[in-house]
Amino acid sequence: MLASLAAALLCAFCYGIASVMQAIAVRSASHRSQAAGPGVDPGLVVRMLRQGPFLASIGIDLVGFVAQLVALRRLPLFAVQAIIASNLAVTAVFAAWLMRAKLAVGEWLAVAGVVIGVGLLGSSVGTQGAARPGPEFEAGLVVGVFAVGLLGVAVARLPDPFRTPLLGVAAGLGYAILAVSARILPGFAPGQLARDPASYTLAAAGIISFMLYAAALDGGSVTTATAAVVLAETMPPAVVGVMFLGDTTRPGLTIVAALGFAVAVACAVALARFGEAGERSGVRNAARHDAPGAPVGRRAV
Numbered sequence: 292m293l294a295s296l297a298a299a300l301l302c303a304f305c306y307g308i309a310s311v312m313q314a315i316a317v318r319s320a321s322h323r324s325q326a327a328g329p330g331v332d333p334g335l336v337v338r339m340l341r342q343g344p345f346l347a348s349i350g351i352d353l354v355g356f357v358a359q360l361v362a363l364r365r366l367p368l369f370a371v372q373a374i375i376a377s378n379l380a381v382t383a384v385f386a387a388w389l390m391r392a393k394l395a396v397g398e399w400l401a402v403a404g405v406v407i408g409v410g411l412l413g414s415s416v417g418t419q420g421a422a423r424p425g426p427e428f429e430a431g432l433v434v435g436v437f438a439v440g441l442l443g444v445a446v447a448r449l450p451d452p453f454r455t456p457l458l459g460v461a462a463g464l465g466y467a468i469l470a471v472s473a474r475i476l477p478g479f480a481p482g483q484l485a486r487d488p489a490s491y492t493l494a495a496a497g498i499i500s501f502m503l504y505a506a507a508l509d510g511g512s513v514t515t516a517t518a519a520v521v522l523a524e525t526m527p528p529a530v531v532g533v534m535f536l537g538d539t540t541r542p543g544l545t546i547v548a549a550l551g552f553a554v555a556v557a558c559a560v561a562l563a564r565f566g567e568a569g570e571r572s573g574v575r576n577a578a579r580h581d582a583p584g585a586p587v588g589r590r591a592v
Contacts, residue, residue: 295365296413298358299374305355307381309348310565311389316345363474367539368532370416372470372525373408373552376559379521380405383565397561404558411551415544424475424535432472432492436499439465443503455511456519458503463523465500469493470528474536517566525556 340346362371380402386392394402439461446457472493477483484490507516529552532538540548 292365292416295362296370296374296416299362299366299371300409302355302358302362302371303375303378304381305351305358306375306378308385309351309355310378310382311385312344312348312351314386314390316342316348359470360473360476360479363470367416367529368470368474368536369525369529369538369548369552370412372467372528373412373555373559376521376525376556377405377409379517379559379562379565383562386565392565401558401561404554405562408551408553408555408558411547412555413551415540415548415551417539417541428475428535429488429492432468433488435468436465436492436495439468439496439503440499443499443506447503447506451511455507455515458507458511459516459519460523462500462503462507462516463520463525464527465496465503466520466524467527467531468496469500470524471531472496474528474532513566514564518560518563520566521556521559521563525552 359371359375362374383392383394383398383402387394442464443458443461446454446461448454449457469492472489475489476493477487504516504520507519529538
């Protein structure tokens, strides 16, 4: 149990650190001034691949993803997803330290709230349920991936203020499917992965969600998009875990777990602007126009 909690915390830490490193890499690679108009710099990604911090951040993201898989093997979905959402607190703290992004008093309180919420979860969480889903559940995940993709295509055509939050919701639902798929994997042996449909829904959901989140950031509000993602990727898996997979808390600590979950997620939403580290602080030049396909603050796998 302690090892799984440590893995979940390591995951959040890795995702948060990688976010800041990716923001630093984009700032260093960007040739665009803030006065420049919107558009895409075609050479930005190539220059980023020459940046040591960016390459290191991809490696850190991969470590975080492996830690997420380890955590999901033992912990309930509601705990893992809430702890992963706390990566925005890690991003905020490191952005304030490394990139001199200014945090308001309320944001420091939100960081503290994330820590308190995660602490409450850690003290009350039980083991993951032993229920094994049947073929119908796996088929539902396949349908869910297609539904998320179709939803993303549909809402991408909408004008703002509807487009950005709905794309964020679609991306979050995709990340939710990724988490559920990872949770029900029977193992990590190549033969098991090749035979299990959850392996394919995991990969497909990750790719689709990354693309939808990038689309949400392209000309949309980072705060709005990230808040929608956080809510959509934490709430549904928590419900699915409790209702279908047998996730529980320690005896008598259900209220404590619910409070910890609510506090951690609410405070993570309050830090949503760090979904693209430091947009308002000026640490990136025209962040939403420089790299619409490389959203900072989300996992790159």
